[in-house]
Amino acid sequence: MLPRLLSIDKNSDLNMQKNYAPARIESDAQAHWETQKTFKVTEDATREKFYCLSMFPYPSGKLHMGHVRNYTIGDVIARYQRMLGKNVLQPMGWDAFGLPAENAARKNQAAPAAWTYANIEYMKTQLKRLGFGYDWNRELATCQPDYYKWEQWLFTELYSKGLVYRKNAVVNWDPVDQTVLANEQVIDGRGWRSGALVERREIPQWFVKITDYADELLDEIDNLEGWPDQVRTMQRNWIGRSFGVQMDFAVQGRTNAAGAGSAGAAGIQDSDESLTIYTTRPDTLMGVTYVAVAGEHPLAVKAAQGNAELTAFIEECRQGGTSEADLETIEKKGMPLGINAIHPVSGEAVPIYAANFVLMSYGTGAVMAVPGHDERDHAFARKYGIPIKQVVHPVDGSTVDIQAAAYIEKGVLKDSGPFNDLTSEAAFDAIAEWLQERGKGEKTKNYRIRDWGVSRQRYWGTPIPMIHCEQCGTVPVPLADLPVLLPEDIVYDEDTINPIKENPAFSDCVCPDCGGKAQRETDTFDTFMESSWYYARYTCPDADAMLDERAKYWLPVDHYVGGIEHAVLHLLYARFYHRLLRDTGLVENNEPFTRLLTQGMVVADTYYREQADGSKHWYNPAEVEVERDEKGRPLQAVLSTDGQPVIIGGIEKMSKSKNNGIDPQSLIDRYGADTVRLYTMFTSPPDQSLEWNDEGVEGAYRFLKRIWALADKMGTDPDALAGKSGSVPIIFDERQKTARREIHEALQKANYDYDRQQFNTVVSACMTMVNALYKLGDAVGDQAVLHEGLGIVLRLLGPIAPHISHHLWSDLGYGDDILNSAWPVPDETALKQESIQYVVQVNGKVRAKVQAPAEADKAAVEAIALANENVQRFIGEAQVRKVIVVPNKLVNIVAK
RNA sequence: GCCCGGGUGGCGAAAUUGGUAGACGCAAGAGACUUAAAAUCUCUCGACCUUUGGGUCGUGCCGGUUCGAUUCCGGCCCCGGGCACCA
Numbered sequence A: 001m002l003p004r005l006l007s008i009d010k011n012s013d014l015n016m017q018k019n020y021a022p023a024r025i026e027s028d029a030q031a032h033w034e035t036q037k038t039f040k041v042t043e044d045a046t047r048e049k050f051y052c053l054s055m056f057p058y059p060s061g062k063l064h065m066g067h068v069r070n071y072t073i074g075d076v077i078a079r080y081q082r083m084l085g086k087n088v089l090q091p092m093g094w095d096a097f098g099l100p101a102e103n104a105a106r107k108n109q110a111a112p113a114a115w116t117y118a119n120i121e122y123m124k125t126q127l128k129r130l131g132f133g134y135d136w137n138r139e140l141a142t143c144q145p146d147y148y149k150w151e152q153w154l155f156t157e158l159y160s161k162g163l164v165y166r167k168n169a170v171v172n173w174d175p176v177d178q179t180v181l182a183n184e185q186v187i188d189g190r191g192w193r194s195g196a197l198v199e200r201r202e203i204p205q206w207f208v209k210i211t212d213y214a215d216e217l218l219d220e221i222d223n224l225e226g227w228p229d230q231v232r233t234m235q236r237n238w239i240g241r242s243f244g245v246q247m248d249f250a251v252q253g254r255t256n257a258a259g260a261g262s263a264g265a266a267g268i269q270d271s272d273e274s275l276t277i278y279t280t281r282p283d284t285l286m287g288v289t290y291v292a293v294a295g296e297h298p299l300a301v302k303a304a305q306g307n308a309e310l311t312a313f314i315e316e317c318r319q320g321g322t323s324e325a326d327l328e329t330i331e332k333k334g335m336p337l338g339i340n341a342i343h344p345v346s347g348e349a350v351p352i353y354a355a356n357f358v359l360m361s362y363g364t365g366a367v368m369a370v371p372g373h374d375e376r377d378h379a380f381a382r383k384y385g386i387p388i389k390q391v392v393h394p395v396d397g398s399t400v401d402i403q404a405a406a407y408i409e410k411g412v413l414k415d416s417g418p419f420n421d422l423t424s425e426a427a428f429d430a431i432a433e434w435l436q437e438r439g440k441g442e443k444t445k446n447y448r449i450r451d452w453g454v455s456r457q458r459y460w461g462t463p464i465p466m467i468h469c470e471q472c473g474t475v476p477v478p479l480a481d482l483p484v485l486l487p488e489d490i491v492y493d494e495d496t497i498n499p500i501k502e503n504p505a506f507s508d509c510v511c512p513d514c515g516g517k518a519q520r521e522t523d524t525f526d527t528f529m530e531s532s533w534y535y536a537r538y539t540c541p542d543a544d545a546m547l548d549e550r551a552k553y554w555l556p557v558d559h560y561v562g563g564i565e566h567a568v569l570h571l572l573y574a575r576f577y578h579r580l581l582r583d584t585g586l587v588e589n590n591e592p593f594t595r596l597l598t599q600g601m602v603v604a605d606t607y608y609r610e611q612a613d614g615s616k617h618w619y620n621p622a623e624v625e626v627e628r629d630e631k632g633r634p635l636q637a638v639l640s641t642d643g644q645p646v647i648i649g650g651i652e653k654m655s656k657s658k659n660n661g662i663d664p665q666s667l668i669d670r671y672g673a674d675t676v677r678l679y680t681m682f683t684s685p686p687d688q689s690l691e692w693n694d695e696g697v698e699g700a701y702r703f704l705k706r707i708w709a710l711a712d713k714m715g716t717d718p719d720a721l722a723g724k725s726g727s728v729p730i731i732f733d734e735r736q737k738t739a740r741r742e743i744h745e746a747l748q749k750a751n752y753d754y755d756r757q758q759f760n761t762v763v764s765a766c767m768t769m770v771n772a773l774y775k776l777g778d779a780v781g782d783q784a785v786l787h788e789g790l791g792i793v794l795r796l797l798g799p800i801a802p803h804i805s806h807h808l809w810s811d812l813g814y815g816d817d818i819l820n821s822a823w824p825v826p827d828e829t830a831l832k833q834e835s836i837q838y839v840v841q842v843n844g845k846v847r848a849k850v851q852a853p854a855e856a857d858k859a860a861v862e863a864i865a866l867a868n869e870n871v872q873r874f875i876g877e878a879q880v881r882k883v884i885v886v887p888n889k890l891v892n893i894v895a896k
Numbered sequence B: 001g002c003c004c005g006g007g008u009g010g011c012g013a014a015a016u017u018g019g020u021a022g023a024c025g026c027a028a029g030a031g032a033c034u035u036a037a038a039a040u041c042u043c044u045c046g047a048c049c050u051u052u053g054g055g056u057c058g059u060g061c062c063g064g065u066u067c068g069a070u071u072c073c074g075g076c077c078c079c080g081g082g083c084a085c086c087a
Helices: A003-007 A014-018 A022-036 A065-083 A099-108 A112-129 A145-160 A210-223 A229-239 A282-287 A298-304 A308-317 A324-329 A375-384 A424-437 A550-554 A569-583 A664-671 A673-683 A694-713 A734-755 A759-774 A780-797 A802-811 A858-866 A869-875
Strands: A049-054 A087-089 A164-174 A179-181 A199-208 A242-252 A274-279 A290-293 A334-342 A349-355 A366-369 A441-446 A466-469 A473-476 A508-510 A517-520 A557-563 A593-599 A602-610 A616-619 A624-628 A634-639 A645-653 A835-842 A845-853 A880-886 A890-895
Touching: A022 A112, A022 A673, A022 A802, A049 A065, A049 A550, A065 A087, A065 A557, A065 A593, A065 A602, A065 A664, A065 A673, A099 A112, A112 A664, A145 A164, A145 A473, A145 A569, A210 A229, A210 A569, A229 A569, A229 A593, A242 A282, A242 A424, A274 A282, A274 A290, A274 A366, A282 A424, A290 A334, A298 A308, A298 A334, A298 A349, A308 A334, A308 A349, A334 A375, A366 A375, A424 A441, A569 A593, A616 A645, A634 A645, A664 A673, A664 A694, A673 A694, A673 A759, A673 A802, A694 A759, A694 A780, A694 A802, A734 A759, A734 A780, A759 A780, A780 A802, A835 A858, A835 A869, A845 A858, A845 A869, A858 A869, A858 A880, A858 A890, A869 A890
Parallel strands: A049 A087, A049 A557, A290 A349, A557 A593, A835 A890
Antiparallel strands: A164 A179, A164 A199, A242 A274, A242 A334, A242 A441, A290 A366, A334 A349, A466 A473, A466 A517, A508 A517, A602 A616, A602 A645, A624 A634, A835 A845, A880 A890
């Protein structure tokens, strides 16, 4: 089976044979895959399918290291599955809508579309240069009308099913630029361009009812066995189903105005209003000493009428960002409204406060506060001198100082009127029933997850296919009129905020129902809408429907790879969307992704100098030299150009803002794609963060050169390569047997690690093999082991460093195309050992290593261990109490 | 603030998941080859002690369970990710 090998004249192209020249090998291999259409796939009912997907990139300009890592992991899995014989689909496309295109357009005065398409073109050449095995026939970009048309269609379908609605929601408002800001554009509470203090403002927005699917999305997390526990836990917490009690507090008009100022408060009268709150701790109800409402709450708004101080406070509450992190970390402030809530059980009046940490859009915009048993309420009560009551006591009867700190554990109720001496658990039900009987409240299931707000007040996105007609109200755009095209040939300059807002050419339209004048919705979709179903569209990218029958062959995705930062939002929206597709009859299963690998971030050192204005100027690691002591600890870092020190800013995710990115392209140009792929796979396991290190890349390159040299070391004797000495099978000597055992043990390890996707140790196993092969010489037996071993190494490395593996495999005559070769399995006879090493411990400490025959039983192993001189020395005068023998591993002698 | 991870030599890591801590690689040191350098090859490489046989300590910190703990349990410290309009 070695015709090609025999025909090679090793001296004919000496340079190429002697030196590893990745550029040429890689372009040859890529040309081979291209002309053979190696990665083009179609549905084939006779073969097991495998759909391997990596999260598609945002076309930001060029690939970054995170992309390289993500796509290498995906490609390794895809190629491995292919070599196992499956019909593998691995597509690629572009998450093309988004804010950066608008920013770039503003800066470069070019249309976002042109910028995006240019980036796609360049990044595609980079992906090809890395040798990823994609079926490019299925490429898609989410900004293409034939893609977003179907998303618009689905939205109108959801509207007709009542799964879509419009309501007011809070946004970040820049009062100077008169525009909505993304959270990213709010820096320290100010607009990024104007520097103005950001305000919270409510505007009408479209929502999709993900809460209708909350139970299903939560319950089926249990079935996602191929997902990391970390992600499953995060999603469970995100959905955050809780069981609690919703109850009403009657509102009593003004009584005491303590601290509420004086002016104008007299206008408020007794009312029969009430406010509704939700709590997961009804057992603490008797400890309520105040109630807090959002600044926008009708009660607060009403109380503020004519009250300048309260009006000013409510105004202050509107300032700052809308993100949860902002709201939770701001200084908690409040102001009494001068009205009281009536405790539903005790009838006691407790003050109602407006508070800056209560948001109108979350829950009911009002919370009951129990300072004794909630940390935040406790801090607030201390600040405003509100009483702190203890109503829950530890079960063990111990006492706690409730004035010093909140007691948040469950326990036994005291000072709770009719509920005294009940446990928290019993009180939950008792209080709920008490309220229910009196029509004041009921047990409720609540979710932390909120409906998905999909409106964005931006240009570069999918137009929301809705029309506002004065006669007919809101009317969805009918399928025949889809897609609602986003105009791409628009003018963009520094002052452009949004070319489709206040643009009659876009917004003026005719009502599909009455034919009268109407206005288009000018908001666009959240880009998560596009990324929530792209995996399905890849199966039938040219379908004249959202999806066709092909989706049923390929879905679900068997393996999905992407960043851990998508653990909740993207992955939850995609799970939700898949169910929407299912309930529209487009897919047949419940979950989109069977197995998930969340890859860690690529991180690197950061360096900066403080500027005069207090800001930081970040220097790229390539511009900095680090001085180290003899142990390699960094002493200081200096800028190469001026030799002056820079501050070492610690290790952070590679990013533009910290300027600590390493451009993959320069590494590919210098070392080739295989080295970059190998390095990223070897340095860290896929799910951990990867710390960048230039010398490590050099090491990966060195390893590939060693393999290249090994190929050169292999002779051409056809008998040796066939495992024969003349016509007789080779009898291996001890040294050769040892080499074979090392190789097959490493193979066993590599296969185990391929299966659990720990690719760094797959590479380690390959290195171990190569080290063993380097010890072999020219003897016939050595050559046979070398030939066998290198064949194994090439196939193990095939998915990781595909170009060199492809080249050597065919060049050395192992076969035609390595992708079509059989995956290697360990040879049992090579693994067999006559004697086994046991570690002998005395009282848990290693004291000796002994050899025992492989067939020795426990008693025999024990005897051999006890016979050891060092073991006897440590037993000394003590009595042997117990001997533990772990087969094939260890003996522990317990002596006292 | 809340939720989720992580912490092992000078560095990245490994330990088939309760059984030899540090595989594999980087950096460093020594040697071989070379006129020389680079490249390549070989060896050493956790800390401390040592009579050179070996011994003691060591996986962020404190405690516990166990014949035996990087691994399990309780408490703490530090670092990172996500927090709904970055993608």
